[in-house]
Amino acid sequence: MEPNPHGRDRGPRTVSPAEKAQARQVPLRRVAGLFRPHRASLTVVTAIIVASSVIAMASPFLLRHVIDSALPERDLRLLVWLVLGMIGVAAVTAVLGVVQTWISTRVGQEVMHRLRTEVFTHLQRQSLNFFTRTRTGEVQSRITNDIGGMQSVVTSTATSIASNLTTVVATVAAMVALSWRLSLVSLVILPPAIWLTRRVARLRREITARRQRELADLNVTVEEGLSISGVQLAKTLGTAPALIERFTASSARLVDLELRSELAGRWRMASMTIVFAAVPALIYLGAGLPGTAGTLSIGTLVAFTALQNGLFRPLMMLLNVGVSVTSSLALFARIFEYLDLPVEVAEPAEPVTVDPRRVRGHLRLEEVTYSYPGSDTAAVAGVTLDVPAGTGLALVGETGSGKSTLAALVSRLHDPTSGRITIDGVDLRDMRLADLAAVVGVVSQETYLLHTTVRENLRYARPDATDPEIEAAARAAQIHDVIASLPEGYDTVVGSRGHRFSGGEKQRLAIARTLLRDPRVLILDEATSALDTETERAVQRAFDELAKGRTTITIAHRLSTVRDADQIAVLDHGRIVECGTHDNLLGRNGRYAALAA
Structure with a gap:
């Protein structure tokens, strides 16, 4: 919520559920x-x-x-x-x-x-x-x-x-x-x-x-x-x-x-x-x-x-x-x-035992529909996708088409209103949340860094990570040289919300933090949006190398970053309107071709 720029009274305030709760009698x-x-x-x-x-x-x-x-x-x-x-x-x-x-x-x-x-x-x-x-x-x-x-x-x-x-x-x-x-x-x-x-x-x-x-x-x-x-x-x-x-x-x-x-x-x-x-x-x-x-x-x-x-x-x-x-x-x-608040995304009552190290990463979405609370319109409607293990899926579409919502469903930040999402045949709702977090890694367009050292920010993803492993992840994300040039290197405090770094540097730190966990399914939600062209190419090369053997979902506005994906799904108002490879979709002269023009 942004500060009121005019300093005026906010007017009559709607009584929130929390304030209504105060009126009830507590036994x-x-x-x-x-x-x-x-x-x-x-x-x-x-x-x-x-x-x-x-x-x-x-x-x-x-x-x-x-x-x-x-x-x-x-x-x-x-x-x-x-x-x-x-x-x-x-x-x-x-x-x-x-x-x-x-x-x-x-x-x-x-x-x-x-x-x-x-x-x-x-x-x-x-x-x-x-x-x-x-x-x-x-x-x-x-x-x-x-x-x-x-x-x-x-x-x-x-x-x-x-x-x-x-x-x-x-x-x-x-x-x-x-x-x-x-x-x-x-x-x-x-x-x-x-x-x-x-x-x-x-x-x-x-x-x-x-x-x-x-x-x-x-x-x-x-x-x-x-x-x-x-x-x-x-x-x-x-x-x-x-x-x-x-x-x-x-x-x-x-x-x-x-x-x-x-x-x-x-x-x-x-x-x-x-x-x-x-x-x-x-x-x-x-x-x-x-x-x-x-x-x-x-x-x-x-x-x-x-x-x-x-x-x-x-x-x-x-x-x-x-x-x-x-x-x-x-x-x-x-x-x-x-x-007393209900838990919308809860631990399963009888979780399926999953070893994150043995997960192949075969992702399936079956008739997935999701509506945000209080909304009559589905943000994602009837989406069905099959992403074989080790392949790359790109989600493209205009702003508000449902790309980030779909990514949030795969990482189980929300549960589908209907349908199901599976990894290696296991419904995400049957996995322990800790196991799912070890299997699915997310690098989003909004980067959050803790007010601590660079090393501890990276280690936050994996507390038992060694210094060489931290440095290797930073090199892969093309951020090691920037960190090494800091006054105290990896022990430099990043400042509140990482504001001492540029947007591109923060995003590369977030990439390194996620890669440190080596997830089998990697979601890149506009992960290179804040990078300049040269840095984007360097990071993309690192992603191409690291994507081998791992299932990758990439969300991007710049189609140049997804043209090599194994399959590209075009979303419009929460529905898939086209799906195929870059060349195949261009040949159809449909929605994807219009976005690429």
Whole structure:
């Protein structure tokens, strides 16, 4: 997607399937299922939490004995034991807290790791159709921003619920044991706390969904505006001010959303702080009234108010977990929406065992038809071709005639809508994708180089390739001399998307990368389109030599590069209208002859 050269608003935006997915309810049991493999660890954490909470409840009772017994009676021995007990309780709970944090954080990080990996793996299995209709920045935002936003919830939610719930229950039990009447007064805070929490949770969920969409838009702007191609386009069209304005507006909307989210929580916290501060004051007031004065000891009153104050933090944390989980459901919806995407080009359920080294390369297309999703017109319709092993097939035709689509079907970037494609009699859909990738090599007109060294770019095709093999492939592609002239030779970093190389040099690097794998079927989709005439002749000579014993499919606009092919198929609107050799087709004076004129 190119930057908007005019900087105007894009107008009403169609709601995407991803945004529709955010509106659906995510079952909490599916979120809980993320933790199912870690049940043993979570059981240990829960046991630690319960033990820690129970032990911590001893402190108020020790405090009551200090105030009511040890100090009034000047019992130093008792006072020392009580103080040591209070210190011991603090030490034990602190150690248990460290162990609990270590286990729970490890579990949370493993869940995050698995989630990130599953999303990335599932997206790798998607067909090209998914990536052509999805913004790159959107995909990156899901993996980084959305999963990153879920981290605190995934890492601490389960333990936070267990810890704070146990603490609340233990604290309430201790308060009732001290004075059930005062406990009733203290618990009047629960209804307003729950009501406020539910309102904030709903608000934050809505804001979270909007914030993640805005972050995705921001990522898209960065991708479009700061990539090499985007910067070149912006500089040549003078659209940099418009891009800056668009980025600034998106960032400002994020600021507003973050402020609204934070203020919603702060108003709730302020309200609850006032309520929690008022309850102890009411307790002190009630203890001093004529009707109740003298019925409670000072130690009981101090211990009770200490418990009541201690109830504030775990209760608010428990309610905050509810807010976090509810608001994070928007993030889970976005992630699960990607995980639930159907795989259009899937691994076969029962793959046929294929040894790529033994494949001869006999290619057949039988009544192959393919339509792109959402299109009523077939890009390829009823194509039947027989390409014997070791021969060359050339596909020619006007732009949009279906040549590249046919090549994409042979490399199984798409699956035919009907018909089938076989290599040595095996349907491509019955081969493992890794085996097919080893059998079919593609050099396309669009070359993509990684931001790493020349050597690693070539080795990307075959990680176990030796340096001599890499150099041999580069020589065959007529690019070795160019690489050798670089400052660091094969260890020179190619730059972002290989922009330090010319179009012809990048294409020859891509040719070398593919030849390094020595595929039995080689697809050249306009592979020499960016080369000058002299270089094209040199590369073509290399191809002629390397094509011996290998099945080659060549797509070209320049008919001079395909005249020696064993057979030439002329496509028009997805159908084969002529097929034969160069001389034979010229003699027919048909479509091929018109293209050659």
